[in-house]
Amino acid sequence: MGTVAGLMLGSGLVLMWSATWEHRPGAEESPRARWWRELSARAGLAGVRVGSVLAIGCVSGVVAGLVCLGVGMATSISVIFGLIALAVPFGWLQARARRRVVERRVLWPDVVDDLTSAVRAGLSLPEALVSLAQRGPVELREEMRLFAAEYRATGRFSDALTLWQRSLADPVADRIAAALRLADEVGGSDLGRMLRTLSIFLREDLRTRGELAARQSWTVNGARLAVAAPWIVLALMSGRGAMSAAFDTPVGVAVLLGGGAVSIVAYALMRRLGRLPEDPRVLREVGVEP
Numbered sequence: 001m002g003t004v005a006g007l008m009l010g011s012g013l014v015l016m017w018s019a020t021w022e023h024r025p026g027a028e029e030s031p032r033a034r035w036w037r038e039l040s041a042r043a044g045l046a047g048v049r050v051g052s053v054l055a056i057g058c059v060s061g062v063v064a065g066l067v068c069l070g071v072g073m074a075t076s077i078s079v080i081f082g083l084i085a086l087a088v089p090f091g092w093l094q095a096r097a098r099r100r101v102v103e104r105r106v107l108w109p110d111v112v113d114d115l116t117s118a119v120r121a122g123l124s125l126p127e128a129l130v131s132l133a134q135r136g137p138v139e140l141r142e143e144m145r146l147f148a149a150e151y152r153a154t155g156r157f158s159d160a161l162t163l164w165q166r167s168l169a170d171p172v173a174d175r176i177a178a179a180l181r182l183a184d185e186v187g188g189s190d191l192g193r194m195l196r197t198l199s200i201f202l203r204e205d206l207r208t209r210g211e212l213a214a215r216q217s218w219t220v221n222g223a224r225l226a227v228a229a230p231w232i233v234l235a236l237m238s239g240r241g242a243m244s245a246a247f248d249t250p251v252g253v254a255v256l257l258g259g260g261a262v263s264i265v266a267y268a269l270m271r272r273l274g275r276l277p278e279d280p281r282v283l284r285e286v287g288v289e290p
Contacts, residue, residue: 036050037166037169038169039093039094039097039169040093040097041166041167041168041169042097042098042100042101042168042169042170043093043094043096043097043100044096044100045093045096046167053089053090053093056089057085057086057087057088057089057090058086060085060086060088060089061082061083061085061086062082063085064081064082064084064085065078065079065081065082065085066078068081068082068235073235073238074238074245074246074247074248074252075248076247076248076252076253076256077234077235077238077247077256080256080260081235084231101170103139104139104140104168104170104172105172105206105209106206107137107139107140108172108173108176108202109199109202109203109206110137111132111136111137111140111176112176112195112198112199112202113199114128114131114132114135114136115128115129115132115180115195116192116195116196116199118131119191119192119195120192125157125180125183125184125191126151126157126160126184129144129147129148129151129160129164129180130144130147130148130151130152132144133145133147133148140168143164143167143168144164146163146164146167147160147161147163147164148160150163150164157181157184158181158184161177161180161181162177164177165177172202175198176198179194179195179198220270223266223267223270224267224270226266227263227266227267227270230259230263231263
């Protein structure tokens with residue numbers, strides 16, 4: 001009996017001691033692992049492994065190549081379209097992440113307004129954020145539930161904010177979290193004014209980005225069509241016997257490789273020149289190296 005009591009006492013002391021350890025989430029992550037974690041979080045697929053996406057890409061590439069061979073396309077053309085299909089899951093993931101960031105950018109001013117109303121009603125900052133898990137925007141409630149669960153389990157506002165930032169991987173969320181963390185640590189009577197100023201700034205940024213996106217949408221879509229059009233024409237014409245045989249020669253393979261390289265460079269330049277500047281994650285999670 002004494003042995004059991006001693007083991008229980010020792011286990012309890014170890015657990016109490018471990019609760020004082022400093023937790024630095026993501027501190028040992030490599031830049032590549034951090035990039036993938038943030039990309040999957042922005043896409044709403046947190047926890048998905050790069051190997052799983054690569055496996056889906058390989059399957060889609062093999063299927064696309066076999067389909068192209070089955071309809072009579074040249075082997076070299078089938079390989080090219082297989083490689084394009086291989087990259088489709090990664091492109092879809094990046095497009096989904098960008099779309100969700102744009103959609104959530106509209107919601108952040110309302111989130112700040114809800115926080116301002118809750119603080120005016122007499123709630124503390126943690127209670128105001130927890131309340132958003134029930135009455136906040138539907139698109140953000142899952143992440144707010146993570147914050148609420150972490151705060152109720154640990155009682156640490158800063159750690160719960162860090163988990164919230166990691167689940168969103170959004171620069172606007174980083175900005176809001178930094179303001180709330182500073183207000184919680186320093187205190188003061190200007191919290192309501194700070195939140196109202198932040199809400200006004202977010203709305204102005206949203207309006208400016210909307211105007212710029214509307215003006216450049218035609219240019220970006222036209223550039224994408226210009227890159228895709230030659231490959232669509234190639235797919236339509238390569239089923240003919242003479243055309244198919246021509247691309248299996250060394251000259252035909254060289255033409256395909258040159259055209260693919262030019263398309264990749266042109267598409268990268270188009271994205272670089274036509275993309276709106278994105279807010280960098282300067283205010284990352286506490287404990288994570290930039």
